[in-house]
Amino acid sequence: MRPQRAIPAVLALAGFVTIVVGVHQGLVHVAPGYEGTITTGWDGTLSHEEVLLARLGLVGVVGAGAALRWRRLAVVPAATGAVVLCYALRAVLHYARNPGLYAPVTAFGGESVRFVLGAEPFLLVAGGLFLVGAGVVGWRTGGERVSDGGAPARGGA
Numbered sequence: 001m002r003p004q005r006a007i008p009a010v011l012a013l014a015g016f017v018t019i020v021v022g023v024h025q026g027l028v029h030v031a032p033g034y035e036g037t038i039t040t041g042w043d044g045t046l047s048h049e050e051v052l053l054a055r056l057g058l059v060g061v062v063g064a065g066a067a068l069r070w071r072r073l074a075v076v077p078a079a080t081g082a083v084v085l086c087y088a089l090r091a092v093l094h095y096a097r098n099p100g101l102y103a104p105v106t107a108f109g110g111e112s113v114r115f116v117l118g119a120e121p122f123l124l125v126a127g128g129l130f131l132v133g134a135g136v137v138g139w140r141t142g143g144e145r146v147s148d149g150g151a152p153a154r155g156g157a
Contacts, residue, residue: 005068008138012064012077015130016057019084022123023050027091053087053124056080060131067138078135084128088121 023046046054063076095115104112 005141008064008067008074008077008134008141009061011130011134011137012061015077015081015127015134016054016061018123018127018130019057020054022120022127023053025120025123026118027095027120049087053084056083057127057131060134064131064134064138067135071139074135074138076135077131077138081128081131081133081135084124084131088124088128092117092121 057080060077060080063073063080066076067074095117104114
């Protein structure tokens with residue numbers, strides 16, 4: 001096996017690890033200089049969506065591994081990466097509208113706080129891009145077999 005054929009699997013594994021670390025981080029934090037906490041990630045149990053994202057990352061790794069043999073399965077990590085990217089975008093847009101990122105908001109005790117993005121959306125975007133990259137590279141290099149003449153021949157299923 002040529003080392004460049006393992007690149008999609010390595011990219012997908014990096015994406016999976018990035019997603020798992022990302023879902024354990026906070027999506028939104030209280031800005032420095034303000035008092036307050038938001039309980040997410042390590043402070044409590046993961047939400048259903050965060051568990052789903054981690055499982056999608058694992059499916060992307062399996063798809064990238066299978067794309068080493070069957071080229072058409074390279075769409076699996078690309079599709080799972082696209083879902084992760086859409087989730088990150090949807091979550092950021094939700095918090096940007098309500099209550100508003102980077103704008104002062106009155107908290108429960110009447111104090112003013114400011115919400116800022118945490119590490120989760122950035123790590124999810126990075127993990128999603130790793131998975132999409134694994135799909136693209138897997139599509140370009142996956143399923144190659146060496147024919148009798150020594151030149152690589154495309155193999156299907």
